[in-house]
Amino acid sequence: MTDHDEELLAAVAEPSRRRLLDVLLVQGxxxxxxxxxxxxxxxxxxxxxxxxxxxxxxxxxxxxxREVRYTVHPARLDEAARALADVAARWNTRLQxxxxxxxxxxxxxxxxxxxATQQDDHP
Amino acid sequence: MTDHDEELLAAVAEPSRRRLLDVLLVQGxxxxxxxxxxxxxxxxxxxxxxxxxxxxxxxxxxxxxREVRYTVHPARLDEAARALADVAARWNTRLQxxxxxxxxxxxxxxxxxxxATQQDDHP
DNA sequence: CTCACCATGCAACCAAAGGTTGCGGATTCA
DNA sequence: TGAATCCGCAACCTTTGGTTGCATGGTGAG
Numbered sequence: 328m329t330d331h332d333e334e335l336l337a338a339v340a341e342p343s344r345r346r347l348l349d350v351l352l353v354q355g356x357x358x359x360x361x362x363x364x365x366x367x368x369x370x371x372x373x374x375x376x377x378x379x380x381x382x383x384x385x386x387x388x389x390x391x392x393r394e395v396r397y398t399v400h401p402a403r404l405d406e407a408a409r410a411l412a413d414v415a416a417r418w419n420t421r422l423q424x425x426x427x428x429x430x431x432x433x434x435x436x437x438x439x440x441x442x443a444t445q446q447d448d449h450p
Numbered sequence: 451m452t453d454h455d456e457e458l459l460a461a462v463a464e465p466s467r468r469r470l471l472d473v474l475l476v477q478g479x480x481x482x483x484x485x486x487x488x489x490x491x492x493x494x495x496x497x498x499x500x501x502x503x504x505x506x507x508x509x510x511x512x513x514x515x516r517e518v519r520y521t522v523h524p525a526r527l528d529e530a531a532r533a534l535a536d537v538a539a540r541w542n543t544r545l546q547x548x549x550x551x552x553x554x555x556x557x558x559x560x561x562x563x564x565x566a567t568q569q570d571d572h573p
Numbered sequence: 574c575t576c577a578c579c580a581t582g583c584a585a586c587c588a589a590a591g592g593t594t595g596c597g598g599a600t601t602c603a
Numbered sequence: 604t605g606a607a608t609c610c611g612c613a614a615c616c617t618t619t620g621g622t623t624g625c626a627t628g629g630t631g632a633g
Binding site: 481482483493494497515516517518 | 608609610611612
């Protein structure tokens with residue numbers, strides 16, 4: 328995974344920013360105040376998140392007199408989506424290796440029972 | 451997207467925890483100190499992250515005398531991977547809508563040029 | 574032109590979370 | 604027994620998501 332992808336993921340990992348992107352994708356082009364109207368936090372919080380997204384190149388700002396209109400940058404969000412999918416894919420391949428390994432271990436334990444340690448968990 | 455998925459995503463969104471999961475997937479079963487040996491932060495930080503992952507059901511702890519061995523919970527990580535892929539997929543469909551919309555707008559602008567506002571950006 | 578009304582921008586502040594250091598308790602093993 | 608090691612707890616620092624309050628500047632009705 329490139330540092331470039333890491334930068335994108337860091338920007339996109341934040342739950343509030345994902346919601347913000349969602350709303351922005353729906354509205355197409357919107358001002359911070361308009362976005363804040365559809366989100367559970369204040370305009371200033373929206374502005375800060377937009378700044379982060381802008382630094383990562385995920386949104387584009389266009390000043391028009393009194394207001395600033397933001398839009399998502401399709402190519403960059405596309406990259407971000409691909410990066411997310413890559414993470415998921417990597418996990419899947421590694422899980423596959425672990426599962427086959429677990430089966431092998433299980434076969435061993437049938438021939439030669441293990442020393443038995445402590446209990447498992449899950450609160 | 452379910453709250454259940456949101457919980458998983460919140461746990462998995464953190465960059466350090468993704469790295470931790472990566473190392474844990476490679477080592478298969480490992481103690482906090484062993485994990486910290488392969489990571490750029492201290493054992494205590496690792497322990498905190500493991501606690502978060504454990505609360506989310508993403509890892510399993512097994513006490514064995516002096517040490518605690520952690521393993522990833524395959525089914526849960528599988529869910530997390532699916533949740534990630536879902537986010538990426540949703541973005542893709544919405545981007546698709548936006549792109550076709552942009553084409554339409556572009557065709558309009560060819561017939562009737564727009565008022566021209568301010569400049570774009572990108573630092 | 575003026576004034577009231579927006580949308581922003583800026584700064585101070587708060588709380589949660591990632592990360593560190595320091596220390597004490599338990600387990601292993603020479 | 605005693606040293607080494609792995610862990611857990613607590614205090615502390617810094618970053619960051621989020622808030623409130625106020626100042627600035629474009630807009631538009633009168």
